[in-house]
Amino acid sequence: MQATFYEDGIEIEDKYCEAFSGLYSRIIITAKNKNLLDKAVKSFTALPSTVFNKSEGGLEKWLDKKETPDNRYGAIVQLWVNNNKNANINLEIELGWRIRQGVLVVPTTRVFNATKSKNKIDTLDKVGHCGDGFEVMREEFGRKVISVPLMMGEFILERYLGYDSGIMGGNLWFFCDSQDSALRIAGKVVSILEDLEGIITPFDICSAGSKVETNFPEIGPTTNHLYCPGLKDTITDSAVPLGVKSIPEVVINGIDLKTVKKAMKMSINSIKHEKGLLKISAGDYGGKLGEYKIYLKQLTK
Numbered sequence: 040m041q042a043t044f045y046e047d048g049i050e051i052e053d054k055y056c057e058a059f060s061g062l063y064s065r066i067i068i069t070a071k072n073k074n075l076l077d078k079a080v081k082s083f084t085a086l087p088s089t090v091f092n093k094s095e096g097g098l099e100k101w102l103d104k105k106e107t108p109d110n111r112y113g114a115i116v117q118l119w120v121n122n123n124k125n126a127n128i129n130l131e132i133e134l135g136w137r138i139r140q141g142v143l144v145v146p147t148t149r150v151f152n153a154t155k156s157k158n159k160i161d162t163l164d165k166v167g168h169c170g171d172g173f174e175v176m177r178e179e180f181g182r183k184v185i186s187v188p189l190m191m192g193e194f195i196l197e198r199y200l201g202y203d204s205g206i207m208g209g210n211l212w213f214f215c216d217s218q219d220s221a222l223r224i225a226g227k228v229v230s231i232l233e234d235l236e237g238i239i240t241p242f243d244i245c246s247a248g249s250k251v252e253t254n255f256p257e258i259g260p261t262t263n264h265l266y267c268p269g270l271k272d273t274i275t276d277s278a279v280p281l282g283v284k285s286i287p288e289v290v291i292n293g294i295d296l297k298t299v300k301k302a303m304k305m306s307i308n309s310i311k312h313e314k315g316l317l318k319i320s321a322g323d324y325g326g327k328l329g330e331y332k333i334y335l336k337q338l339t340k
Contacts, residue, residue, distance in 0.1 A: 041278075041320075046339045049311040049319060053336055056321035058299065059329025060122040061089070061207035061292065062130050064200055065099065065154040069113040071147035076112045079148045082141030083116055087241040089207070090259050094120050094133035097239025097292065108151045108180040109195075115153050117239045119292055122204055127158070130202055135165025143169060143187065143194045151182060154201030162196055169194075208329055209291035209299040211306055212248065212266075212320040214283045220315025221285035227313070228289050228306045238293040238302045245288040251324045263322075283317055296331060304338040 042053040068083065070076035080098055087095030099115040107113035118137060120130045142148050143166070167174050167185040175186045176198065187194040211228070215221040225244040232240055249260030264270055265278040266286050279286070289306065293299035307319060321335060 043318070044336060044339075046307070047311055049316060051307070051335050051339070052318065052320040054321060055323050055332040055334045056208075056210045056303070057323040057326070057329045058206050058208040058210075058296075058331040058333060060331075061119045061205055062122045062126040062202055063117050063119045063154075063205045063292070063294065064130060064134055064160065064202040065115055065117050065152075065294075066134075066200055067102065067107060067113050067115055067151040067153045068142055069107050069109055069111040069149045069151070070145065071111065073112050075145055075147055076114060079142045079145040080114050080116055082145065083118075083137050084239075084241075085141070089119065089121050092121065092123075092129065094118050094130070094137070095241040095292075096137065097241040098233070099239050100233060100236070108182065109149060111149075117292065119205070119207055119239075119241070121207075127160075127202065131160045131165060134160060134200065135162070138162070138166050138196070139169060143189075143196075146191045149195040150200075151180070151197045152200045154203060156201040156203040158202045159199040160202060162198055162200055166196055167198070203294070205292065205294045206296050206299045206331060207292045209293065209303055209333060210288055210322050211291075211303060212286055212288050212322060213310070213316060214280060214318035214320065215285045215287070216282055216315045216317055218285040220313075221287045224310050224313050224316055225287035225289055227310055231305060231309045232289075232291070232302055235298075235302055235305065237295070237298045238291055240289055240291055242288070242290050245290055248286065248288045248322055251327045280318060288322065296333075300333055300338060303333060303335075307335075307338060 084096035096118045102113035170187040248263045250263040253261040271277045
């Protein structure tokens with residue numbers, strides 16, 4: 040049985056969450072109105088799939104008009120890939136796909152860099168050439184941009200988008216007495232983290248914590264059966280405590296380890312007195328997944 044400790048009356052497992060290195064790009068998306076911006080943000084950030092050597096994205100924060108380069112409705116979003124040998128190439132490809140198919144096709148949208156880094160991706164090849172040779176390079180909004188002609192006007196894209204390394208996979212598990220409690224508690228965490236600069240929650244409320252080992256490797260990660268409340272009476276090695284009916288996970292990616300730890304600590308402090316919360320834990324995989332160990336006990340000091 041995993042050792043636990045108590046923080047202001049709430050039980051917390053004495054363990055660590057296992058995080059790993061990733062490569063990210065932060066960009067600003069703007070649009071003429073909030074509906075178009077919302078569509079572009081949702082399209083760009085949909086479907087986390089780094090486990091398949093693809094990418095995962097998320098909304099960092101919404102921006103006021105005065106905070107965007109073109110003084111329009113805006114948002115900062117992040118895109119992440121696993122930090123392996125060809126990570127920068129993979130990020131360029133994934134960024135190109137998501138901008139082309141998720142943002143460019145939404146009327147009036149524009150994309151600008153929001154990553155403070157010397158590392159740059161030239162967007163001409165993967166996005167700019169959507170203009171089929173009719174694209175134009177110019178300076179506007181104090182930046183070097185590409186103008187891609189479209190049937191509904193033009194798509195403006197900053198030519199060089201920055202990227203850098205950060206931390207993926209920070210996570211917390213919330214053991215709750217009902218599904219309603221789980222949705223309320225995890226939802227509060229996601230909402231609070233929207234105000235923290237430099238992080239995203241790529242899955243928002245995640246209902247399916249996975250495990251490294253699987254009987255079906257061809258489909259990728261499978262359910263972490265030890266923590267499925269519905270299997271408690273069916274398997275002999277269930278790790279679900281008495282009274283727990285739902286365990287949501289919130290995954291956190293951040294620009295550095297300090298930011299991820301801050302987000303995790305803020306999360307714990309924001310919900311530790313919530314009714315329906317029975318215990319707090321995190322996902323670790325015995326060192327098989329990532330090189331960073333974030334101990335929950337250290338977050339409460």
